[in-house]
Amino acid sequence: MLNLVLFGPPGAGKGTQSNLLIDKYNLVHLSTGDILRGEIAAGTALGMKAKTLMDRGDLVPDEVVIGMISSKLDNNPTAKGFIFDGFPRTAAQATALDNLLAEKGTAISAMLSLKVEDEELIRRLLERGKNSGREDDKNEEIIANRIQEYNNKTAPLKEFYAAQNKLSEIEGIGSISDIAEKLNEVIDSI
Ligand code: ADP
Numbered sequence: 446m447l448n449l450v451l452f453g454p455p456g457a458g459k460g461t462q463s464n465l466l467i468d469k470y471n472l473v474h475l476s477t478g479d480i481l482r483g484e485i486a487a488g489t490a491l492g493m494k495a496k497t498l499m500d501r502g503d504l505v506p507d508e509v510v511i512g513m514i515s516s517k518l519d520n521n522p523t524a525k526g527f528i529f530d531g532f533p534r535t536a537a538q539a540t541a542l543d544n545l546l547a548e549k550g551t552a553i554s555a556m557l558s559l560k561v562e563d564e565e566l567i568r569r570l571l572e573r574g575k576n577s578g579r580e581d582d583k584n585e586e587i588i589a590n591r592i593q594e595y596n597n598k599t600a601p602l603k604e605f606y607a608a609q610n611k612l613s614e615i616e617g618i619g620s621i622s623d624i625a626e627k628l629n630e631v632i633d634s635i
Contacts, residue, residue, distance in 0.1 A: 446554075448527050449557060451463055454566055454599075456565075456569040456570040457617045458617050459531065462621075462628060465621075472527055473521050475527055479530075485499075499581055500580040502590035504534060504594055507541070514542065518545055554611070556606035559615055560614055566592060571588070
């Protein structure tokens with residue numbers, strides 16, 4: 446199986462690049478952000494609980510997102526591979542993911558980490574916020590909180606995957622197709 450973690454701060458372009466990769470490599474896209482927004486739209490208890498945290502730019506509890514990913518893995522027994530987008534975001538999530546995949550006799554193939562500096566992230570997210578309808582894209586204070594959550598809890602996961610020799614860092618500035626090309630090169634070399 447080809448199991449990729451697409452990694453990077455909010456606004457790095459993970460969603461955009463995931464959509465290109467799922468077509469090219471025939472993978473199932475698992476975005477915890479999208480799944481959570483689906484729960485909110487459906488008005489579930491989980492969604493209502495998550496919304497307050499998400500609107501502030503805080504992370505949702507580990508056990509919630511780990512449970513979501515676990516059931517998505519179970520629901521896709523014939524997948525050729527997965528792209529994890531926005532997951533894992535904490536050390537506990539990364540460990541849980543390794544265990545879930547090991548139970549299925551597979552593992553993460555690579556972490557592709559998109560690098561974009563903070564100023565550009567803020568610019569992109571505010572621009573997206575004009576149309577996304579996302580509360581967490583609307584003001585700079587919330588965006589700054591998301592970036593801070595990323596720097597404190599999520600960025601250290603690069604070390605986790607580097608220790609397994611699975612980390613590749615890719616410049617996330619440039620045209621969408623140039624960045625896609627660089628991602629393809631890394632994946633094709635796995
Ligand atoms: P972005 O990466 O642009 O911030 P996402 O759509 O990935 O956006 O996530 C939006 C919000 O959903 C996060 O700020 C967080 O509140 C919640 N969330 C998504 N994935 C996770 C996760 N793996 N762990 C905890 N919270 C998450």
